[in-house]
């Protein structure tokens with residue numbers, strides 16, 4: 092559960108990539124990939140936010156921008172009130188030094204092996220960052236600290252694991268080493284980007300339980316990213332956290348996990364819920380609740396609401412103008428970018444697009 096203290100604040104965040112088109116002239120054919128567009132999100136101390144969305148919806152780019160690994164092209168990312176990128180320049184005089192911000196925001200990836208030096212033992216890999224950040228620690232204390240954390244993530248006896256090389260570890264063990272490396276920095280927030288996706292199904296829950304246990308014990312916030320709603324839900328619900336849904340670069344719904352899943356407001360959240368068997372496809376429609384299966388290209392996203400090309404409830408209004416994010420509960424924690432959440436919006440009198448209906452459909456809610 093989060094406190095009122097804001098650790099990380101994304102404000103109208105935008106990350107666009109310029110890339111060359113497929114034509115003969117690389118300059119005239121440049122294209123803009125709108126990977127993240129207008130995302131605002133505050134993450135508090137001890138807060139857990141799980142972001143879910145289809146491949147290419149911008150989750151990784153959002154996560155990297157949140158921890159300072161990707162420079163935004165618009166909007167801002169602040170750590171405890173200090174703009175991360177303004178803290179970076181040598182001429183700046185930040186309230187929090189950039190190095191400290193980077194230490195406080197850690198990341199664990201889908202492929203932890205790529206972040207481990209194959210020629211170094213676990214002990215050596217884990218000692219290096221400690222040496223940098225806590226130079227006052229002597230070699231013995233450093234080793235003791237590393238061993239303590241290795242044991243803490245369930246790798247026992249720790250001496251045995253400490254002297255292994257990455258190729259002598261299983262995928263799950265490598266992921267635990269990556270977790271130790273993050274925790275040794277005493278971070279305020281850990282970005283876990285598809286951190287359990289590559290693990291065997293049987294190990295996923297075990298790893299997520301470990302993340303949850305450590306989150307509480309170390310008072311760390313988590314930004315958990317997954318393309319899989321059941322994983323995102325597991326983390327967010329168990330941590331009493333929030334679930335965010337991304338579609339084509341935009342955060343279309345955000346709220347307490349149980350509330351978003353019990354009463355999804357965005358038609359795209361309903362699609363994700365439909366596609367996750369344990370969340371009740373049995374009671375819902377037999378076909379996915381979309382008019383169009385294909386996901387549009389983020390180089391040229393649809394006008395208005397980006398989901399309008401697939402949405403079963405889209406009208407001319409959705410095609411023309413993008414809806415603002417509005418609150419659907421009294422405390423403003425459940426937010427959605429959809430006209431259907433506003434009773435008196437012009438949407439209700441707008442003409443439905445081909446194959447769409449504005450009728451209220453509650454087959455994917457539990458209410």
Ligand SMILES: Nc1ncnc2c1ncn2[C@@H]1O[C@H](COP(=O)(O)OP(=O)(O)OP(=O)(O)O)[C@@H](O)[C@H]1O
Pocket residue numbers: 108109110124125126144145146147148149150151152153318389
């Ligand atoms: N460095 C880059 N240069 C150009 N385009 C990029 C770059 N990084 C990401 N993209 C594009 O930005 C969009 C969002 O990518 P991103 O990896 O953030 O999505 P994602 O939701 O994490 O998807 P996945 O789960 O497949 O990684 C995609 O269209 C991707 O091709």
